[in-house]
Amino acid sequence: MMTQGEMNAAPLASRFWNRELTVYPDQTARRLYLLLVVLITVVLYYELYVGGGVATLMMADLNIPFEVFVYVTAISNLLGAFASLVAGLADRFGRANLVIYGQLLAALITLFWMPNVTSMVSWGIALSAVAFVEGIVLVATPALVRDFSPQVGRAAAMGFWTIGPVLGSLAVSGVVTLTLPHYRTWQSQYIIAGALGLVLFVLSLLFLRELTPSLRDQLMVSERDRMLVELKAKGLNVAASLAHPWRQVLRVDIIASALGVSMLLFFYYTMVGFGVIYLVTIFQYSVDEANALFNWTWATEGAALVAAGLLSDRLRVRKPFMLVGAIGFCALVWLWLQMLQAAEKPSIGTLTVISSCLISFSAMAYVTWMASFTETIEAHNPALTAIGLALWGWIIRVAVSACFVLLPSVVTSMNPLLGAGPVLAAYEKAVADKVPPSAELLAALGQVKQAAVAAPAEWRTWYWICIGAGLFFTATISVMRGRWSPVAAKRDQEAHDAVVARELAKLRESSGLAQQDAA
Template sequence: MKPFYVRELSVYPVGRRRILLLAVAVLASLVANFETTLATILPLLMDDLSMSLTVYGQIAALSVLVGGVSAGFGGILSDRWGRVTILVPTLTVTAACNFLLATVDSVAELFWVRCLMLFIEGAGITITASLVRDFSPRMGRAQAFAFWTWGPVGASFLASFIAGFTLPLFGNAWQSQAIIMGVVSLAMCAVIVWKIAEPSGALRAQVLQAEQAVAAAGSPAHGRVRELLRHPHLWAHVFGNTGWQVLYWTFAIFGQTILSDAFGMDAAVANRVVALGIVLNAAAVVVVGRLSDRRQLRKPFTAVGTVLTAGALAYFISLAGPGVPTAQVTIVYALLFLFMGIAYVPWMANFSEDAEDVESRLQGSALGIWGMVVRVMIVVMLVVSPPIVEAGGWETWLAVALAGQVVFLASMVAFKGRWRTPKAAPPEVAG
């Protein structure tokens, strides 16, 4: 028997109905990311708890590792039990945990609360990506994933925007942000429970090229996860993008801290700089997603975006140090987010389609495996980066992130898909 909040569709939605369900999936992605955001208050939290960057890295690493295990199993279970069955409780309980976070007054308490939150949240984020795939035919897959990235990116923007304008109102008390996140997240969860739905297992097994055209239909029976594991190009996707994610998660976790430590910005200004970069990223992903879908090309956009990101990052590293104008740092930081948006969305569509071609019934499993590997990388990053930063500054760690961009660029050789649009056949001349 399905829980009361599960609405299962037996007919593929089209038109406004499909767009609405995609919007709900994007909202769920935003909630899943927003309710665990800590970057906006990290400098204040570290001061209040007398916690060093190394200690925070160890706490975050262990809690993310817990979340990685949850992400892997959550994706597999969502293919078997359904997306919404698991998603709704994870979002709601994690939102409520923010009120528990506001009561933390020691490093040990922070550790246990973060482990609890990330264990619950881990399954939720990868499931939202699976829902986006379920409601996006290939002709619109990149644009759909562009809106999905508004989840993690929009969560960072929302948290930074709120913190930038409300922290001064509450005397820079980080607890205020935890309470605000709890209230806002629960309000959005109510909307999700009211509107969310998911395709049946039979519908999820279909591969749609356009909104109402079935390109290939699979059996509603469950696929075997080992089908995914035997394809090297899928592992190239997973490990290559994990290298790319080093930079993204460095900014997602330490963005405000980098701006504060390396360029002397206070917390409110740093949050506003981050918010501006996120706005540009949100615009870029939609434009690039539309272009990628229109041409049905993925790899060229990913490659160009990665090269631009690497170039901007190298320049950003060269700026590190005191005396750099805030306006200059803001522009370079914003361009980094814009270029990352160009690279990421076409890759998401490429990975989804390559996994779909292997086994259409295992989208949740493929995304879950990717999510688990990325979280293992985050664990390593959180353990390794603090001593590197303490020894050589943030510019040394950002050089490691630059190497990750190079790894991602090299891995594209193994991806499936075209590098250019095939030329149209010349018209036949009547004899």
Template sequence: MAGLKRRELTVYPTGAYRWTLLILTTLVTVSLYYVLYVLGSVSTLVISEFHWTLDTYVYLGLISSLCGMFSAGAGGLGDLFGRSNLLLVSTALSVVIAFLLGSAGTGLQFGILYCLLGFCEGFALVMSSVLMRDFSPRVGRGVAMAMWTIGPVGGSLLASKVASAVLSDGGDSWRTLYRISGTVALIVFILCLLFLRDLSPQLRNEIIVKAEADGAVDVARSSAMRPRTWGERIPLRIILPSLGVSLYLLVYITAVSLFPLYLESQFGFTLATANSMMAGFWLVNILGALFFGAVSDRLRVRKPFILAGAVLMFIATAIFASRLGKETSQGMMQALLIVMGLVIACGFSPWLAAVSETAEDLDPARVAAGMAWFGTVNRVVVAVASLILPHVVTSQSGWRAWWVACLVGIVLFIPTIPLLSGSWRRIRSGRTGDASKRSVTATAHP
């Protein structure tokens, strides 16, 4: 039990121990998003049982996103109190809520619980992403942040896979799916309670460039480059790219909550088949995130991948939208979903690494506050999308208008890319972006 009390690391973790901490953070993020995304995979069943209109269902997503917006805005508390303990609180609450959702007797009870779940998600979004930054030096940040994207994507994959299996076996109870997700989250919570740790304030306020397996750590200090406090100015270098990437992710936002419903209502696929196809979408997205994160680490450059992802996403979305109203085979639809899952990863995985590096360059002592801006802006965009969607998804013309909005969002994302830290060209020297102008070497032990 003594290990439960000593939750701060006074030396920077390296080697296998650092990877263990990254994997634990990934697992807790997967479990949280798994609980959150169960609803998207069984939306038609929940709507039918509680006699909701489509408007009611989508507005529930709006209120849940607003709750997440407020909690994400409080993510800066992680700079004061550490990240892992606050993440564990969110996880514990999510476990309880998952089991309560599986027992909800009325639509009102379900709605209140789901909004509380959204509040936990917004807070956990910030804490988990900052933990991934804490445990990943600049060299290797792309892979670490790609692992973070496994959280929402892996949660979606699990939700789709489990729903597809349960529903195809003749099960028709969405309640079982919530109990399964709650059990998974409980197991992960126990593991993280025992083994997940925080860096000490002194360590997490440094910019770590490299961490070798033998314990050597390169530390870059760039205090002259950053404002003294975040309160001195609104960090537009974080806010505008966060707005841009949230618009870029409008297709992803739609996929999370409405793609199974879209595939069922517009193309006639069964709910089980739609979830099976979405599982392919999410799996490719995970593999793509890891690949593009690793390559951007190898080349030590993010922006070309982000731009390429935006351009390819525009093309893939245009082709996907063009199938609306046309007979489309399951094979062709699956191929389109796989391509979209891959190109979303190409843009978002390196972007997440770049925005964390930008937050470090502004002030490494307030990275959680910087990532809280991302979480808040993202939740605002999700909330606005949830407000609009009921008015556009009831007909083919409405869906066409929505796909046009998604294409416009991708275009608006592109001009925000230059605001991020990092070069457009491959860095061949030992420099790793703006933060590595002055470096010293320290020794750490896992």
């Protein structure tokens, strides 16, 4: 028999585990849930990306060669890929608890484990742990966004969700710019990120909710569908809709579109992981200057994501935005390439403008792709959104891992350039002391000079690969669901609204007849 204390504790424990809403929430409540999901996403990406902002300091302190840094990053992404498949369970067991308790685990690793690593191996294990948790949580979060956003308004909602990685990147560059001159250690950045993660865990533990399977497993095009969705939910066979889930989502349109967007993001992940290294080694900017450039870049991308999402929803189309975004992206990566060939070092302002415009076109393509991708999954089975997103999460992380594995074989000059500081300092000291440099020092200096000459051409090759990846994305747009014409899209919605009105009328009529029979 339960004690009084156990009886009082049971409802509290149930509240912290059972988070299902049996009624579709109104617009204000949905916006609050979406805001909380976006904040969670921002902090998770901040925790994942924070190492990139202090990469040069961390690599020097832990004696991590550039190739090892890249390969460990690739391995961690690969672990995240298989973790994304685990997140497909969210269709059966819910999204909210995966997000909340995964977020707690990520915060604890970032706050207590990462700042205390003392070797290359321990750093790699800790990074892989964070990436594995991220792979689970960051598939469940867009599933929540989809649940709380009808298709009319989906691009705007996904725009706010995709701000997560952008603001996570902005948080890294902004916090590093503000706090690194004071704390002067790379460990301090992990401590700040982990502490913020714990704050978001408490908020999500208290307030995050999700729809019941019978509500979320239906297609909702607009707000007008709300009553029909709730009525259908009462008789929906959830188990039947979830039968053979992988067989239902392994479709050409889902796989091809996920692969296409993964390749489009090659340049973005290069900037996130190695942007600071690139600017420091190629253009000799300081770490603070490099992070200041990315402050503007990520802030501009955030604005572009929201603007493109709102405009896409207003015009009711996705594909034209994806195409224009991809073409603009490729054109500006080509312009970025020209900066590498310039006779003079470009100003930080010039690179900031190019980088901000480039990333804005990428954002236009990506946010409308996210909306179109969830709608493509819904066209097959709305009940399998999380499974479809898990497949996307797996593909994108495998593709990014392949990207990172390929990078060192293309850009081979990074190790000598990253170690140039001590070599040049030793050479200058030898000259000042009028001591002949040793053979080893002269050999190291020769490697630095050769790397400095080779690096621009190697990076140009890499950015041409990124342009090719962007063009491949354009080829996959046609397989996705959605119209090219706003006029045709408007006709589709009007036809859908008419069907919903007829079905509601039938349900009301049958309900009235049933009541008469009962009487």
